[in-house]
Amino acid sequence: xxxxxxxxxxxxxxxxxxxxxxxxxxxxxxxxxxxxxxxxxxxxxxxxxxxxxxxxxxxxxxxxxxxxxxxxxxxxxxxxxxxxxxxxxxxxxxxxxxxxxxxxxxxxxxxxxxxxxxxxxxxxxxxxxxxxxxxxxxxxxxxxxxxxxxxxxxxxxxxxxxxxxxxxxxxxxxxxxxxxxxxxxxxxxxxxxxxxxxxxxxxxxxxxxxxxxxxxxxxxxxxxxxxxxxxxxxxxxxxxxxxxxxxxxxxxxxxxxxxxxx
Ligand SMILES: [Mg+2]
Numbered sequence: 001x002x003x004x005x006x007x008x009x010x011x012x013x014x015x016x017x018x019x020x021x022x023x024x025x026x027x028x029x030x031x032x033x034x035x036x037x038x039x040x041x042x043x044x045x046x047x048x049x050x051x052x053x054x055x056x057x058x059x060x061x062x063x064x065x066x067x068x069x070x071x072x073x074x075x076x077x078x079x080x081x082x083x084x085x086x087x088x089x090x091x092x093x094x095x096x097x098x099x100x101x102x103x104x105x106x107x108x109x110x111x112x113x114x115x116x117x118x119x120x121x122x123x124x125x126x127x128x129x130x131x132x133x134x135x136x137x138x139x140x141x142x143x144x145x146x147x148x149x150x151x152x153x154x155x156x157x158x159x160x161x162x163x164x165x166x167x168x169x170x171x172x173x174x175x176x177x178x179x180x181x182x183x184x185x186x187x188x189x190x191x192x193x194x195x196x197x198x199x200x201x202x203x204x205x206x207x208x209x210x211x212x213x214x215x216x217x218x219x220x221x222x223x224x225x226x227x228x229x230x231x232x233x234x235x236x237x238x239x240x241x242x243x244x245x246x247x248x249x250x251x252x253x254x255x256x257x258x259x260x261x262x
Contacts (some may be wrong), residue, residue, distance in 0.1 A: 003181065006174050007163040014143045016178050017114040017186070022247055024108055025175055025200070026191035028119040028146070029128050031210050032236075034096045036194065038073065038121055041087055046076035053216075059195040060218050065167030066195055070120065073194025074159050083155040088125055092132045100248060102134065107240055113246060118175045119146040120168070120196035122159060145175050147175060172200035187241060187253060191233075194218045201228050205253045206246065208233045208262070230256045236261040 017023055018113040028034035052073055059069045077087065108115045117127055123146040131139040147170050148160040161169040179188050180203075190197075190204030195218045201207055209219050209228040223230050233239040240262045245251045 003177065006177075007166040009162055009173055010083045010160070010164060011148055013145060013175070014116075015224075016182070018182060020112065020114060020186045022111075022113045022189070022243075023116070023179060023186045023241060024113055024189045024191070024243070025118045025172075025204065026114045026132075027116045027172075027193060027197050027200075027254075028144075030099055030212070030216075031175075031191050031197075032098055032117070033038070033129070033133075034098060035094075037091045037095055037125065038157075040072070040091065040170075041077050041082075041095060042073040045080060045082045045087065045090065046073060051076075056195055056216070056218060059205055060222060063128070065169075066120065066198070067167050067169035070169060070196075073188075078156055078158065081155070084125070084149060084157045088128045091125065091129050095129050095133065097106070098236050100235040102138075104236035104240045104243075105138065107244070109138075113247070114143070115141075115146060115255055116122045116143045116175065117172060118172045118190075118200065119144065120170050120172070122147050124149060126205050130150070147169065166199075167198040168196075172197065173203045176200060179197040187246065190237075191239070192219050195222070198222050201226070203231075203245040206231060206242075206256050208239050208242075210234075220251070229260075231256060231260055231262050233262040 042052040058064045059066050086128045092096045123144050126144055147162050150158050150160040163171050176188055179185050185223045187206040190200050193210035199218045208229045209232055211232050211234050239262050242256050246256055
């Protein structure tokens with residue numbers, strides 16, 4: 001893919017980090033957080049887990065697009081009368097961080113490695129939960145490239161997609177690809193867990209796929225089906241060992257991928 005093929009973005013991007021040796025990009029929901037916040041809202045405030053899970057499987061099999069399937073889930077929360085403020089409050093009370101995340105982020109921070117959240121969720125929701133979980137001070141040093149929310153009045157809201165013309169709604173590959181075009185491209189690491197990461201899976205130098213305790217290993221299933229090399233990781237503390245060994249030059253990205261597990 002070349003940049004001229006990028007879908008029209010309705011939302012701005014932060015500037016590219018030039019002259020960095022490494023860049024970390026990561027999904028938010030279910031990757032940095034233990035539980036996917038959109039799944040949590042759909043399961044508890046929307047049409048429930050059974051229909052939501054079937055929706056994920058339909059996205060994975062290609063029966064529907066992420067853009068269309070995900071909007072139906074979020075709309076079911078609004079249909080039950082829940083305002084965005086109420087949803088954010090419930091998420092702030094219930095979301096937890098991956099146990100190794102703070103250590104991982106602190107390592108990146110100390111080693112001049114930009115950390116960018118690339119999410120199919122909604123930016124104001126992520127900001128609120130992130131600030132609550134890591135503290136305001138750290139949160140300001142984490143960039144977020146996500147979708148937005150449109151306020152429809154009367155407590156109603158809907159997701160505003162970054163790339164409405166793409167079946168992904170937000171095609172995450174366009175957060176990674178500009179790095180490949182730099183004169184001295186950094187090594188990119190991408191972390192993900194689910195169907196929202198299918199658009200990014202092929203484009204980072206090292207892809208990390210989260211092993212889920214709940215058995216919803218959708219990104220792993222996709223990568224296995226498509227033959228995409230990746231490193232399975234249980235938590236960011238384990239993944240840090242692999243990242244550190246690449247950063248310190250003890251292993252190449254190929255060697256890290258060949259091990260396949262952290
Ligand atoms: Mg996710």
